[in-house]
Amino acid sequence: MPHPLRQRDFRLLFAGRTLSLVGDAALPAALALAVLRATGSTSALALVLGCAMVPKLLLLPVGGVIADRLRARTVALGTDLVRCAAQLFTGLQLLGGEPSLVLIGAAEAVGGAASAFAMPCLYPLVAGTVPAEGRQRANALMATAESASKLAGPALAGVLVLTAGPGWAFLLDAGTFAASAALLALVRVGHVPLPRRSFRADLAEGWSEVRTRAWYWPSLLGHAVSNLAISVLLVLGPGVAVRELGGEGVWVAVVQAGAVGLLVGNLAASRVRPRRPVLVANLLAAGFALPLAVFAAAPGAGYAIAAYGVAMVGLGFLNPVWQTTVQNAIPSTALARVTSYDWLLSLGAMPLGYALAPLTAETWSPAVPLVAAALLVAAAGLATALIPPVRRFERPPAEAPASPAAPGAEAEADS
16 A cells, blocks of 8 residues: 555645644644733633634534535635634734734634534545545544644744734634645545435434444543543643642643654554554543543652653544544545534533533642542543443454445545
């Protein structure tokens, strides 16, 4: 099997995705500093972040239906252009000197809504440009680009904010979305058109594809628990690092160790193909109990840094493995709808963790929610691994080259 980057269509997709990831990775820090400079209020920042998250969660199932009905490339290209316009508008607002919080929040809401349509497109785009036997390496490459952008993005944001102002970070992101759209316009992606029927019927069929697979929906619940636990650590971890582990530099080191671990896991996924991928993915998700327990006990900075790095190696490995399994097991005609439910549960659990973690920490102590999250994520991962369909699901021993179209269907190529 030739390397995925030797295939023209995937190479163009990878280049566009990498560009947009670098721009996106610079935004969180730039947005936080921009809103705080303009208002001095963390509540205002929370409001702006909510403006992006709420429409994303509400529209994800709709985005899945649209991406399956239309060509994934067409939907992704359109959302790139919408997000380009939203970030361009925000950047110009910030450069104007008197930014309006209402207008920035509205632009972020538009960008969040566009993300709800873009996210379900990723699996079909990879599946439509890479044959089955090359998808795990392709997914690992995509994940590696994302991990690398998380290392470079914050540094880039810092340079732009401190030298030119946060508005330029948004203009950079707008430029990367424009470049991504231009590259996507050149990509040819396999597509199987859906029969004409109601939107509700398409939505119901997507849910049916989820609930009838006994290895899939328990794993989605496990993903939700894992993201809930991660959000608890992201809220409480910085405080524990500052108060008990040695200061702000410790948390910076923890985050950097996590980014490096994620990258290592991505690289390992490009080489190792487990025979029981769903079982491995759920067991690795349970490994996030380790840093939660270490932060609860706070034995020392070195332990915390190492524990988080190790957990993120597991996360970096399981993501490409899971993505490949889903791409190869779910019919291409339902892939976007099915993955939209995955995103919905995963993203929807995080605001719950953001809300519960500080409340329980104030009532008792940070150790209590950290220990509870550790027990919860370990129990969820191990319980899911005990389910027979999860445990028995095996990767085909020799995946033959396959068209991205479903068997018996004629694929239509985007051109």
